[in-house]
Amino acid sequence: MGGSSSNLRDKHVVIVGGGYAGTAMANDLKEKCKITLIDPKDSFHHTIGGLRALVEDGYSNLIFIPYAPTYGESFQQGKVVSIDTTAKKVVLETGDEISYDYLVLATGTTGHFPAKLEFSVTDSSKAIETYNSYFDKINAAKDIVIIGGGPVGVELAGEISTDKKDKKITLIHSRSALINNGNFTDKFKKRLRKGLQAKGVEILFEHKVSNLAELPKDGSARCTVKTDKGSQVEADLVFVCIGLKTNSSAYSEAFSGKLDEIGCLKVDEFLRVEGCTDVFAIGDCSSVDSQAKMAYKANRHVEVVAKNIQLHADKKRLEAYKPPFTAICVPLGRTGGVAQIGNSFVAGNAITKIAKAKGLFTESYWSNQGQKMPTNRL
Incomplete structure (x- = not known):
């Protein structure tokens, strides 16, 4: 295990x-120490490519990358139901216990499809059937x-309107501008609006759906x-792209006094869970950057x-954590979109297509996992 101290190797x-x-x-x-990666699913879900899978036949087979070939015996499929910080172990739903020297919590968020899959869908073949x-x-x-x-609602509207031009698409948003979280400029938001409207998407701003619970989601x-x-919109299909919640089920009891108002783990400047020296929280379940969850910050x-x-x-x-500079790239289908880099630079279709929209990093994530992306999508 190269590149590590002898202390970490143990x-x-x-x-x-x-x-x-x-x-x-x-x-x-x-390659630096012994690891165990725990997840209820059998495969990494490349959600960035998930919206493309809704409009491109066979793409769903590319967005699930199996854990086993990458991690072997270092992968444990299962659901963590409790954490004992005194004994330094996690307990799985099966009753199995796994001891740790360091614990990293990266449990992410839950929500409606297509942003997230239901907890019950742990088999990639079933997930592909859903897509x-x-x-x-x-x-x-x-x-x-x-x-x-x-981001999910905007990108979904862009994907469908690009590939399925015969559909009437209405996007309903409770705020006055698209993608309102984060330090994004009015120019960026305006170009997103114009980009969707140019594709025929109707946008109802500052409208809140009043009968959400009654709508069929399937x-x-x-x-x-x-x-x-007072607006009424007829629909054959409704996608709910709001309401992501922190997935705190694994740690809510063990760290009940260390959660913020949305269930994220409060961390110190080193990204350790408050009061802990050996437990860290990263990604969407960490209180850092909690108002603007993005993969590059994770x-x-x-x-x-x-x-x-x-x-x-x-x-x-x-080392103390310092937030990276602002960056976001929002595809509006495979042909382009809008990006913002830093506090003011906004780019359009050409840059967005090259940076993200064309391939959605799908092949890169297969490569990151040490695997080759399949060429046969059937």
Whole structure:
């Protein structure tokens, strides 16, 4: 195990959560010490490519990357139900216990499809069936309503309007501008709005859906979406792209006094859970950057925590986390989109297509996992 101190080589790091942050952490540490990556699913879910899978036939087979070929016996499929910080162990739903020297919590968020899959879907073949069923539902629908103008809602509207030009798409957003969280400029938000409207997407700003609980979320029946402003929109298919919640089920009891108002773990400047020296929180479940959850910020969390685990093992001073500069790239389908880099630079279709929209980093994530992306999508 090259590139590590002898002190770290003797340690066991347990990582709970195999999403973007968790797998990046596992990949950083797997040659430096013993690791165990725990996740309920059998595969890494490349959610960045998930919206493309709703409109491109066969793409769903590319967005699930199996853990086993990458991690072998270092991967444990299961759900963590409790954590004992005194005994330094995590307990799985099966009753199995796994001891740790360092614990990294990367449990992410939960929410409605297509932003997230249901907890019960742990088999990638079943997950692919879910995507394929919605591919068919989109093809069959004439009127589609998307609730929520954050990144998922905006990108979904862009994907459908680009590939399925015969669909009437209405995006309903409770705020006055798209993607309102984060330090994004009015120019960026305006170009997103114009980009969607140019593709024929109708946007209802400052409208809140008033009958959300009554709407079928599975496309099983045509329905009427009602808003607090009196608008009514007929829909064959409704996508709910709001309401992401922190997935705190693994740690809510063990760290009940260390959660913020949305269930994220409060961390210190070194990204350790408050009051702990050997437990870290990264990605969406960390209170750092909690108002603007983005993969590139989670990658910075990983860099800092991986370094701090080694520094702690060597009994050296830890490194404080510093947030990276603002950056966001929002595809509006495969042909382009809008990006903001830094506090003011806004780019359009050409840069966004090259940077993200064309490939959605799918092949890169297969490569990150040490695997080759399949060429056969059937």
